[in-house]
Amino acid sequence: MPVLEVNGLTKRFGNKVAVDGVSFEVRGGEIVGLLGPNGAGKSTTFLCAAGLLRPDSGSFLWDGIELGSARGQTIALIPETPDVYPMLTVWEHMVFVAKSCRLKDGWEERAKELLTGFGMNDQRDTLGAALSKGMRQKTLVAATVLAATPVILFDEPMIGLDPLGQRELREIIRNLRAHGKAVVISTHMLEQAQVICDRVVILKNGRTIASGTFEELQARAGTTANAEDLFLELTR
Amino acid sequence: MIAGLRALAYLEYRQIVNRIRETLHRPGRAILYLGVLGYFITVSVMRTHGHRAFPLISIPEPYAGTLFFAYITLLGIMMYGAASGIVGAFSSASDARFLSGSAIPERLVALWLQLRRSGMSIARMLFTVVLYALVFSSGTSLGIALAVIGATIVATATAIPMLKLRSIAGTAAAQSFASVIAAAGILPMIVLLSTLTPKAITLPWAAFIERLGTGYAFNALFGGNAVALGALFAAAFCIVALSYFTGAGLYPELYASSLRVLAFNARQARVNTGFSIEHKYEHRESRSAAAVSHFFRGPWTIIWKEWIAFVRSPSMQRVFYFGLLMCAAVGALFGHLVAGSKNVVEEALGLAYMAGNMIVIFVAMGSAIGLSSDISKPLWWMGRDPLWIRLAAWTVGTSWRFSACLGVGIAAWALALHAGFIAAAGIPVAVTLMLHLRAVGLVIYSIFPSTIDQRGPLAIVRAMLTYLFAAPPAVVGTLLLIMQPSKPGIAIVAGVACSLVETLLLITWAARRIAGQGVAFARAEAM
Numbered sequence: 001m002p003v004l005e006v007n008g009l010t011k012r013f014g015n016k017v018a019v020d021g022v023s024f025e026v027r028g029g030e031i032v033g034l035l036g037p038n039g040a041g042k043s044t045t046f047l048c049a050a051g052l053l054r055p056d057s058g059s060f061l062w063d064g065i066e067l068g069s070a071r072g073q074t075i076a077l078i079p080e081t082p083d084v085y086p087m088l089t090v091w092e093h094m095v096f097v098a099k100s101c102r103l104k105d106g107w108e109e110r111a112k113e114l115l116t117g118f119g120m121n122d123q124r125d126t127l128g129a130a131l132s133k134g135m136r137q138k139t140l141v142a143a144t145v146l147a148a149t150p151v152i153l154f155d156e157p158m159i160g161l162d163p164l165g166q167r168e169l170r171e172i173i174r175n176l177r178a179h180g181k182a183v184v185i186s187t188h189m190l191e192q193a194q195v196i197c198d199r200v201v202i203l204k205n206g207r208t209i210a211s212g213t214f215e216e217l218q219a220r221a222g223t224t225a226n227a228e229d230l231f232l233e234l235t236r
Numbered sequence: 237m238i239a240g241l242r243a244l245a246y247l248e249y250r251q252i253v254n255r256i257r258e259t260l261h262r263p264g265r266a267i268l269y270l271g272v273l274g275y276f277i278t279v280s281v282m283r284t285h286g287h288r289a290f291p292l293i294s295i296p297e298p299y300a301g302t303l304f305f306a307y308i309t310l311l312g313i314m315m316y317g318a319a320s321g322i323v324g325a326f327s328s329a330s331d332a333r334f335l336s337g338s339a340i341p342e343r344l345v346a347l348w349l350q351l352r353r354s355g356m357s358i359a360r361m362l363f364t365v366v367l368y369a370l371v372f373s374s375g376t377s378l379g380i381a382l383a384v385i386g387a388t389i390v391a392t393a394t395a396i397p398m399l400k401l402r403s404i405a406g407t408a409a410a411q412s413f414a415s416v417i418a419a420a421g422i423l424p425m426i427v428l429l430s431t432l433t434p435k436a437i438t439l440p441w442a443a444f445i446e447r448l449g450t451g452y453a454f455n456a457l458f459g460g461n462a463v464a465l466g467a468l469f470a471a472a473f474c475i476v477a478l479s480y481f482t483g484a485g486l487y488p489e490l491y492a493s494s495l496r497v498l499a500f501n502a503r504q505a506r507v508n509t510g511f512s513i514e515h516k517y518e519h520r521e522s523r524s525a526a527a528v529s530h531f532f533r534g535p536w537t538i539i540w541k542e543w544i545a546f547v548r549s550p551s552m553q554r555v556f557y558f559g560l561l562m563c564a565a566v567g568a569l570f571g572h573l574v575a576g577s578k579n580v581v582e583e584a585l586g587l588a589y590m591a592g593n594m595i596v597i598f599v600a601m602g603s604a605i606g607l608s609s610d611i612s613k614p615l616w617w618m619g620r621d622p623l624w625i626r627l628a629a630w631t632v633g634t635s636w637r638f639s640a641c642l643g644v645g646i647a648a649w650a651l652a653l654h655a656g657f658i659a660a661a662g663i664p665v666a667v668t669l670m671l672h673l674r675a676v677g678l679v680i681y682s683i684f685p686s687t688i689d690q691r692g693p694l695a696i697v698r699a700m701l702t703y704l705f706a707a708p709p710a711v712v713g714t715l716l717l718i719m720q721p722s723k724p725g726i727a728i729v730a731g732v733a734c735s736l737v738e739t740l741l742l743i744t745w746a747a748r749r750i751a752g753q754g755v756a757f758a759r760a761e762a763m
Contacts, residue, residue: 047491051336054403054488072336083330087251087258093334096250099243100338127254128330141334149337210599 001028001065001171004075004151005180009058011044011206018044018147019055020206026182028150032171034186037235041206042186046153049184050077062151069126073101076149080156082136086129090120091126096147101147108213114142118172134165151182158189164200190227204235240340240632241651244348255702265689272693294459298428298442301452305425307387312418316393317412325349325395325490332491346396346483349490350476354392358385359477379460386457386468393475400482401491403594424450432572510722535629537622542633556637571652584653588662595642599673600698604690605681611750611755612758624747627678631743635670641668668735669706675742676701678713682749685760707734 004026011019019041026032030182034042039112047053051072061068062074084093097103105233108196115121118138123131131139137157144152173196176183187193193200194214200212210217218224221233260266294305317323326332326349335345361384393689402410424445431442447498456464546552577583611614611628619626631646650659680698690698713731717724750757 050333050490051487052332069487070336070342072333073339074488077333077335079329083328084245085251085328085330085334087254088247089254092250092254096243096247096334097248097338097439099239100340101333102239127258140330143334144337144677150529172441187262 001030001103001180002150002182003027003061005059005061006045006049007061009045009048010056011018011041011048011053017206019048021136022058022203023207024201024208024211026184028153028180029177030199031177031183031185031197032176033200034191034203035188035190035194035200035231036063036186036203039205040203040235042203043155045203045207046077046079046155046184048155049075049151050078051075055204073153074149075153076138076144076147077153077155078137078144078157080159082133082140084128084131084136084139086127088128089125090128090131090135090142091124091138097143097147103146107146108224111142111146114145117175118142127135132144133160134162134168137161137169138172140175145176145179145181150180151184152176153186154183154187156187157185158187158192162164166192180219190231202231202234208236237344239339240338240344241348242339243338245388246459248352253517264423265684268684268689269693272696275696294455295451297446297451298431299310299635300344300454301446301448302425302428304450304454305428308426309418309421311391311394312414312416312421314412315394315398315414315417318395318493319402319407320412321399321489321493322500323353323395323399323401323490323493323519325353325496328498329491329495332494336487336491342485342709343480344482344492346486347476347480350396350483351392354476354652357388357392359409361385361388379465380458382460382465383457383468386465386472390468390475391471393472393479395481396479396486396490397475399486399493403486403489418444429569432569456519466573476562486610493624535619536631538626546637556641559637559641560644563641564648565646566646568652571649574649575653580653584658595669596673596702597699599638599670600695600702602679604687605674605677606687606761607681607750607762611754617754622747623751624744627743627747627750631671631674631678631739635674639667639670642670657724660722664728664732667708668732668739671739672705672735673698673702675739675746676705678746679742681757682746684755687761704737705738706708708738 005023006025008024009019009022012018015222022041022045024032024034034045036042044053048055048058049071051067051069060071060075061114062071068076080190085096088096091111094107094115098107098111115124118141120135120142122139123219125137128136141152157169157173161169170192171185175184185193199211199213200217202209203218211219212220213228214230216233217230221230223230223233226232248749259269294588296301325346326335336342336347338345367460398410398414427440427442427445427500452637453464457468546556570591574580574583607630616626643666646662646666650662651654676698677690680694680701684694710730712734713727716727720726
């Protein structure tokens with residue numbers, strides 16, 4: 001499976017170092033949680049990875065090949081506020097992605113399958129402006145999957161979703177893993193992270209302070225504490 | 237490349253079609269849009285047949301040259317904005333993510349974003365262009381329209397090359413370059429304007445600058461000279477093409493700059509001055525704010541809230557002081573022009589009429605009423621005072637800066653003419669006019685709260701309603717002046733009082749429609 005490697009990522013805003021030499025990797029078919037308190041540098045890391053923020057230093061490699069400024073084609077970001085085009089319908093989003101990513105014939109069938117799978121057939125002709133947050137998130141994920149983007153970053157995906165929406169999104173993310181996507185999730189919901197993530201990377205003040213599976217982190221900390229206690233212990 | 241263009245064309249086409257569908261979905265909106273369209277068509281047809289059209293008179297030096305260099309200054313200011321990272325390229329954060337994640341070449345996306353920006357600016361200018369058709373004959377208005385469109389493209393197209401310069405050479409270097417362009421406009425302007433002063437203080441080089449032919453170029457452009465317009469559009473094409481060649485590797489800068497503008501626009505919906513300058517707020521202790529807080533109680537606390545926002549925003553203050561300075565300069569210039577003319581009264585009335593029209597039209601077009609950040613908050617509704625008083629306070633609190641600028645302009649005019657009565661009569665009328673414009677805006681907001689509608693065809697409706705509601709005070713004032721020609725003060729006081737009563741009635745009417753529907757209006761504002 002190909003690997004996304006983030007090496008020595010550093011980003012400063014004036015005198016403030018938001019991300020300080022962060023390195024981690026994510027394999028295809030793996031879900032990695034990016035955890036950390038507010039201001040730890042998670043969103044900055046994501047924006048840099050998606051090519052929407054210019055890092056001061058660091059590199060991004062996918063399958064051993066360095067990604068340039070157009071790495072948005074390889075790494076898709078689903079932000080905390082999942083904006084879509086307000087004046088495009090759900091289906092028109094699919095058409096635009098197909099056209100702009102030069103998808104081959106047969107994409108319509110895949111798009112229909114995706115919308116059916118995400119339970120969005122009824123919203124097919126609904127404008128983006130009229131979609132709920134959950135539906136907008138699903139539209140973005142469907143568009144990303146349709147574009148065959150191999151790496152998907154979710155920034156605080158569960159915030160604002162009702163319990164059913166959270167469960168549906170968890171299933172979608174697991175399906176993405178099953179289809180070989182490399183998924184990174186930043187979240188404050190530690191129990192969710194424990195349930196869904198294969199590994200976690202913990203950031204504090206822009207630096208990586210721990211990484212591994214929850215069991216490995218527990219072992220390293222010499223505790224059997226739950227995710228929340230472990231997180232508080234590590235980020236204290 | 238072709239596939240990318242087709243994808244981008246599809247994106248824009250579908251958004252436009254869906255927006256039109258949404259707009260026409262509401263019958264009231266559809267009637268409004270069709271009515272305004274019908275009005276424009278009627279006017280254009282009338283002008284085509286030369287009905288009551290004014291021929292454009294060639295603007296003499298030094299004014300023509302000054303206007304040319306004023307445009308260069310504006311160009312420099314816009315370039316400075318881009319050099320400071322204020323460019324609204326992506327229409328939203330989703331626009332940035334979809335386009336940056338697509339297989340469309342980055343240069344092509346940058347070019348497209350540039351064309352879209354220019355197109356949006358031109359679309360906004362179209363209303364202005366139609367207004368030219370109201371004044372000038374069809375041939376002349378076509379020349380003016382093309383000149384305005386070409387100048388708009390040149391001004392907006394500098395954004396992406398400036399962002400590139402910023403990313404390569406740094407912010408300071410890009411800002412310095414833009415400052416040089418602005419200075420290249422300001423300095424000749426000062427020199428040319430100095431020729432209006434007594435010879436003793438006329439700066440040298442004025443004759444040399446006039447010989448450069450910039451005034452001739454300005455008149456040729458606005459007169460519809462094909463060669464001049466061709467040169468302008470060739471320059472526009474070259475600068476737009478530069479966006480393509482400099483557009484690679486700019487996604488981070490375009491994204492960051494777009495977010496700044498989007499955040500500003502979100503605030504703009506509340507501040508609604510219509511001028512694209514980002515205001516940053518700093519916490520500052522202020523004696524004046526404390527004094528104002530003691531003075532204003534109850535619903536009038538809203539004025540204090542607006543004052544605090546002004547005190548804590550250095551950029552807002554800069555814009556205000558710049559406005560004061562410009563109005564003073566324009567007022568002094570008008571005064572100087574009138575003083576030098578043979579028929580002072582006729583010239584003064586003509587200029588006042590033109591200035592009044594410009595103010596009504598451009599304030600109506602450049603600003604939209606936005607209350608969402610106030611009326612969507614429970615805090616706004618906590619007071620026990622009626623909504624109309626709070627809206628009246630809001631009207632005063634948000635229009636005083638315009639009023640002050642206008643007042644200073646009139647005072648400068650009066651000073652240049654050594655005619656105190658102009659200030660005594662003009663300042664109260666100007667202040668009332670600004671309140672009146674705001675109140676008419678509130679009425680329109682209470683019917684069509686959408687910002688898009690207000691900045692679109694409703695701007696014309698607002699200007700027309702302002703004229704309509706200005707009729708009663710004007711009639712009252714004129715009648716009293718005829719009855720008592722020796723006491724013009726009474727006529728002015730009566731006219732102003734009549735206008736204020738009308739303003740309050742308009743606010744009360746708007747308040748009745750908005751009352752109890754704060755959240756609904758706040759949502760409708762964004763639609």
